[in-house]
Amino acid sequence: xxxxxxxxxxxxxxxxxxxxxxxxxxxxxxxxxxxxxxxxxxxxxxxxxxxxxxxxxxxxxxxxxxxxxxxxxxxxxxxxxxxxxxxxxxxxxxxxxxxxxxxxxxxxxxxxxxxxxxxxxxxxxxxxxxxxxxxxxxxxxxxxxxxxxxxxxxxxxxxxxxxxxxxxxxxxxxxxxxxxxxxxxxxxxxxxxxxxxxxxxxxxxxxxxxxxxxxxxxxxxxxxxxxxxxxxxxxxxxxxxxxxxxxxxxxxxxxxxxxxxxxxxxxxxxxxxxxxxxxxxxxxxxxxxxxxxxxxxxxxxxxxxxxxxxxxxxxxxxxxxxxxxxxxxxxxxxxxxxxxxxxxxxxxxxxxxxxxxxxxxxxxxxxxxxxxxxxxxxxxxxxxxxxxxxxxxxxxxxxxxxxxxxxxxxxxxxxxxxxxxxxxxxxxxxxxxxxxxxxxxxxxxxxxxxxxxxxxxxxxxxxxxxxxxxxxxxxxxxxxxxxxx
Ligand code: BG6
Numbered sequence: 232x233x234x235x236x237x238x239x240x241x242x243x244x245x246x247x248x249x250x251x252x253x254x255x256x257x258x259x260x261x262x263x264x265x266x267x268x269x270x271x272x273x274x275x276x277x278x279x280x281x282x283x284x285x286x287x288x289x290x291x292x293x294x295x296x297x298x299x300x301x302x303x304x305x306x307x308x309x310x311x312x313x314x315x316x317x318x319x320x321x322x323x324x325x326x327x328x329x330x331x332x333x334x335x336x337x338x339x340x341x342x343x344x345x346x347x348x349x350x351x352x353x354x355x356x357x358x359x360x361x362x363x364x365x366x367x368x369x370x371x372x373x374x375x376x377x378x379x380x381x382x383x384x385x386x387x388x389x390x391x392x393x394x395x396x397x398x399x400x401x402x403x404x405x406x407x408x409x410x411x412x413x414x415x416x417x418x419x420x421x422x423x424x425x426x427x428x429x430x431x432x433x434x435x436x437x438x439x440x441x442x443x444x445x446x447x448x449x450x451x452x453x454x455x456x457x458x459x460x461x462x463x464x465x466x467x468x469x470x471x472x473x474x475x476x477x478x479x480x481x482x483x484x485x486x487x488x489x490x491x492x493x494x495x496x497x498x499x500x501x502x503x504x505x506x507x508x509x510x511x512x513x514x515x516x517x518x519x520x521x522x523x524x525x526x527x528x529x530x531x532x533x534x535x536x537x538x539x540x541x542x543x544x545x546x547x548x549x550x551x552x553x554x555x556x557x558x559x560x561x562x563x564x565x566x567x568x569x570x571x572x573x574x575x576x577x578x579x580x581x582x583x584x585x586x587x588x589x590x591x592x593x594x595x596x597x598x599x600x601x602x603x604x605x606x607x608x609x610x611x612x613x614x615x616x617x618x619x620x621x622x623x624x625x626x627x628x629x630x631x632x633x634x635x636x637x638x639x640x641x642x643x644x645x646x647x648x649x650x651x652x653x654x655x656x657x658x659x660x661x662x663x664x665x666x667x668x669x670x671x672x673x674x675x676x677x678x679x680x681x682x683x684x685x686x687x688x689x690x691x692x693x694x695x696x697x698x699x700x701x702x703x704x705x706x707x708x709x710x711x712x713x714x715x716x
Pocket of ligand 1: 379409447466
């Protein structure tokens with residue numbers, strides 16, 4: 232097995248919100264993994280910045296704890312952790328005041344990449360961006376990383392874009408949608424655009440419909456207040472599912488470069504038709520034994536927010552005219568399973584007769600768990616007794632298919648890959664401002680519609696596939712959801 236890791240150049244990465252949940256769960260354990268893989272150079276530095284009264288040593292201690300709690304069990308070697316935390320520093324900074332900014336400026340080096348990660352609520356973006364400039368800390372070469380949620384609707388997303396644009400150019404801004412950093416999501420582009428096999432069939436003439444499912448087993452946990460304001464539509468569909476839809480539906484870009492790819496994605500979002508309210512099903516999970524219901528989790532017995540949504544939408548362009556895209560996502564469902572299924576049409580003429588049954592090819596792209604792809608192909612069922620047909624999957628589960636080439640445990644997770652892309656200066660897997668705004672422009676009227684109708688989400692059982700009506704959405708069209716497995 233050959234290591235294909237290419238170290239990035241030296242950098243100073245400042246994490247605002249460096250003691251927060253995201254930093255502890257994802258960013259710092261992710262950097263530690265890249266360090267162990269040899270990708271984070273010895274002269275790179277990470278500077279935690281937050282309001283807590285810490286110094287370098289106590290920050291390192293906190294990060295040790297975060298790696299123990301959220302890092303991989305196989306990455307717990309004390310020596311590796313000690314070498315990693317030696318590259319960490321801490322500056323106490325007040326986003327809304329002047330405390331700490333001069334010290335932060337003095338800590339940064341002149342001749343290395345400077346990146347600033349806003350791992351804080353969007354309410355602080357303006358203050359941080361302005362102070363980075365007024366204290367002369369950020370310049371035209373600095374990079375800025377911002378997290379979702381990027382706005383709550385179109386006006387707030389526009390306002391955020393404007394705030395950032397006052398101090399940073401678009402080619403300095405890296406808006407994270409961590410779904411774009413998932414291995415299979417990028418593989419989707421490779422499969423579509425590096426093979427001749429699929430692209431000729433990738434259109435309304437041959438594709439019956441497309442299903443995108445992101446099912447989770449977790450509930451809203453400790454994020455009740457945020458989630459009650461967002462719901463599945465804002466939390467998942469406007470960003471993650473929309474990005475998956477774009478990668479499936481977009482035209483081949485002329486080059487694999489950031490703007491060429493993002494231009495094509497933007498065209499897809501702009502081609503999305505408004506969604507008919509009859510083609511939307513919203514749900515809320517019920518209580519399960521002692522486990523609280525959705526309404527109990529968010530602390531509002533009358534909440535009308537959805538923890539589940541299924542909808543049918545259309546991309547109105549030549550390629551996809553008439554092909555429905557079914558999107559579904561929810562919490563506390565049967566399994567954690569994210570999958571895109573491209574369901575091809577039946578063969579135009581059934582030469583084997585009705586008794587052979589109906590068969591169609593399905594390309595299924597599994598994002599998690601067990602990343603990989605399968606292509607269902609119809610063959611003759613072996614044995615005597617005439618021509619009986621069965622569908623068998625051509626299985627490309629990565630862990631098995633690539634076992635000789637790669638160790639699947641070494642594949643960087645989404646955050647690791649995206650942070651390294653920031654250091655490489657590659658924006659391909661980040662959302663551009665106009666993309667985010669276009670996604671809100673499509674989402675807002677849908678939400679306004681159910682709010683004005685006073686739409687009440689349907690209850691669904693924990694561990695199910697969502698409300699019955701979601702199944703009906705498909706049945707009415709003579710189709711079925713794929714099982715969540
Ligand atoms: C986040 C959402 O963006 O994505 C969460 O805010 C959700 O509600 C999470 O649980 C899902 O991410 P993943 O990578 O676990 O599928």
